[in-house]
Amino acid sequence: MSVSESPERPPERPPERPVVLGIESSCDDTACAVLDGRGAILASVVSSQIDAHRPYGGVVPEIASREHLKNWPPVSSEALRRAGIEMGEVDVVAATSGPGLVGSLLVGLTLGRAIAYGLERPFQAVHHIEGHLYSPFLATDGGPADAIPERFIGLVVSGGHTSLLRLDGAEVTTLAETRDDAIGEAFDKIGKRVGLAYPQGPRVDVLAEEGDPKRYPLPVPHCGGTLDFSYSGLKTQTLVTLEGICRERGFETPFADTDEEPVPPEVVDLLAGFRAAAVRQIVRRLERLVERETVELLAVSGGVAANRLLRRELERWAAQAGVALRLVPLAFAGDNAAMIAHAALLRHRQGRSDDPLTVEAASRAPF
Ligand code: KG4
Ligand code: ZN
Numbered sequence: 001m002s003v004s005e006s007p008e009r010p011p012e013r014p015p016e017r018p019v020v021l022g023i024e025s026s027c028d029d030t031a032c033a034v035l036d037g038r039g040a041i042l043a044s045v046v047s048s049q050i051d052a053h054r055p056y057g058g059v060v061p062e063i064a065s066r067e068h069l070k071n072w073p074p075v076s077s078e079a080l081r082r083a084g085i086e087m088g089e090v091d092v093v094a095a096t097s098g099p100g101l102v103g104s105l106l107v108g109l110t111l112g113r114a115i116a117y118g119l120e121r122p123f124q125a126v127h128h129i130e131g132h133l134y135s136p137f138l139a140t141d142g143g144p145a146d147a148i149p150e151r152f153i154g155l156v157v158s159g160g161h162t163s164l165l166r167l168d169g170a171e172v173t174t175l176a177e178t179r180d181d182a183i184g185e186a187f188d189k190i191g192k193r194v195g196l197a198y199p200q201g202p203r204v205d206v207l208a209e210e211g212d213p214k215r216y217p218l219p220v221p222h223c224g225g226t227l228d229f230s231y232s233g234l235k236t237q238t239l240v241t242l243e244g245i246c247r248e249r250g251f252e253t254p255f256a257d258t259d260e261e262p263v264p265p266e267v268v269d270l271l272a273g274f275r276a277a278a279v280r281q282i283v284r285r286l287e288r289l290v291e292r293e294t295v296e297l298l299a300v301s302g303g304v305a306a307n308r309l310l311r312r313e314l315e316r317w318a319a320q321a322g323v324a325l326r327l328v329p330l331a332f333a334g335d336n337a338a339m340i341a342h343a344a345l346l347r348h349r350q351g352r353s354d355d356p357l358t359v360e361a362a363s364r365a366p367f
Contacts, residue, residue: 015042015083018091018348021115022341023076025108026100026128027159028059030071031337034083034090039145039345041138043082044331044338047071054198058188065103072111079337090121094344097125097354098362099160105361113356123356124344129367131339132156133165133172136299136326138342145342152326153295155282157310158302159184159201162229164285165367170350174367176285179223180232183278184304190238190274194267195254204271205307207263211272216241218277220284227285231278238274245270279310283317290321301328303335 016037024031033044049067053059080087095112098105109125116123133154137146153175154165162178181189184201191200196207218237221230245266246253255263263271289295300314305328318325332339347353 015085015089016040018345019083019085019089020092020094020341020345020348021079021087021090021112022126022337022339022344023093023095023108023112024128024131024335024337024340025068025104026096026098027104027335028053028064028067029335030068030075030108031335031340032072032076032079033337033341034079034085035145035338035341035345037345039138039342040143041140041338042084042142043079044336045075045079045082046334046336047075050199057192057198059101059198061101061103064101065107068104068107072107087115088119090115090119092122092124092344092348093119093356094124094126094340096128096131096340097359098365099128100363102361102363105363109359109361113359116356122348122353123359124347124352125354125359126340126343126347127365127367128335128340129156129161129163129165130172130343132158132161132301132328133167133299134343134346135301135332135336135339136328138329138332138338140329140331148346149297152297152299153289155286155298155300155305156302157183157282157300157304157307159188159304161302162231163367164227164229164289172367175289176227176229178229178231180230181235183229183231183282184302186231186235186278187275187304189235190242190271193239193242193253194257194263194271196257196263201304202306203257204275205309207268208272208275209308211265211268211270213269213272213276215266215269216245216273218273220277220281225288227288229281229285231281234274234277234281238270241270242267275307275309279307279313282310283313286317286321290323295321295323297324297326299326299328301333301339303333306330306333
């Protein structure tokens with residue numbers, strides 16, 4: 001169980017209202033967070049299921065649901081303890097309703113609905129992407145969240161999504177999505193074939209730091225001049241190149257990725273080439289976007305927003321393009337419940353709420 005760096009609130013100071021309880025269980029992280037009325041994080045607890053899924057090299061939906069049920073009592077108790085409140089002091093209850101694994105979503109959503117109904121509090125069913133979209137505006141020092149600007153472009157890069165969104169006032173428009181695989185999915189699948197332990201994306205990133213991206217250059221798909229993304233072709237080309245390297249050098253996958261059996265330097269170079277092409281595709285789409293419209297601010301979120309090269313390249317691009325950049329704090333890049341409570345607080349302020357008796361989980365949900 002990991003706890004965000006937010007300091008424990010001094011018990012003598014009552015929290016600003018409304019106190020929001022957030023629940024996130026859309027994939028393999030069981031998370032609970034408490035935010036105050038300023039969007040300051042009083043507690044954010046995430047319990048990862050990495051150990052449970054590692055033997056299978058990826059998330060097993062049935063195991064994920066059972067783990068959520070098992071993890072919820074300690075995760076929620078720890079969040080309330082750190083926030084210094086009792087469940088009865090919560091003013092608004094929020095849970096992710098989709099998209100995600102339906103069995104996983106049902107656990108957190110049903111808990112949230114039951115708590116809201118039992119306490120007779122307003123309930124917010126939050127779209128997972130909405131949580132990510134506003135997460136770059138959260139503060140890591142326990143301070144209030146920054147105000148959401150009237151206009152910005154959101155880039156959400158994760159295991160399930162590669163989305164470019166435009167926020168204009170209260171309206172969110174999807175400008176582009178991936179046509180096939182999400183960027184994080186491509187990192188994970190390539191890493192899995194190499195033999196890396198789940199979750200593979202962060203490990204590919206670490207290995208790629210040591211590699212030469214120019215040794216096996218990979219092309220960036222054009223996607224017909226649109227803003228769309230595509231990662232399936234790049235994934236296939238990387239895997240075909242991997243097979244070629246293995247044939248030529250007599251390697252056999254999977255590599256153990258240990259000190260005794262490290263990933264060979266040729267393969268490390270290929271991973272660096274893949275990462276460079278994956279990141280270049282993002283930058284190319286942003287270049288297209290600024291040719292079409294004025295972009296003042298880009299806010300980047302999602303698990304892949306932790307990628308080292310992506311962060312460096314976006315900083316370089318934004319400085320040169322004259323675009324202000326908000327990269328999600330690393331603590332809130334991956335799935336967490338602070339972002340769900342935060343999106344719920346924004347909805348609550350707009351006077352919105354959902355009926356806890358009727359709201360449903362959706363594995364695929366348009367934003
Ligand atoms: O946002 P997230 O926790 O869950 C989804 O909503 O999908 O993102 C998880 C994804 C996984 O695919 C994981 O491998 C990837 O983010 N990821 C990374 C890095 N850290 C996490 N991919 C590349 N480089 C990283 N440093
Ligand atoms: Zn996510």
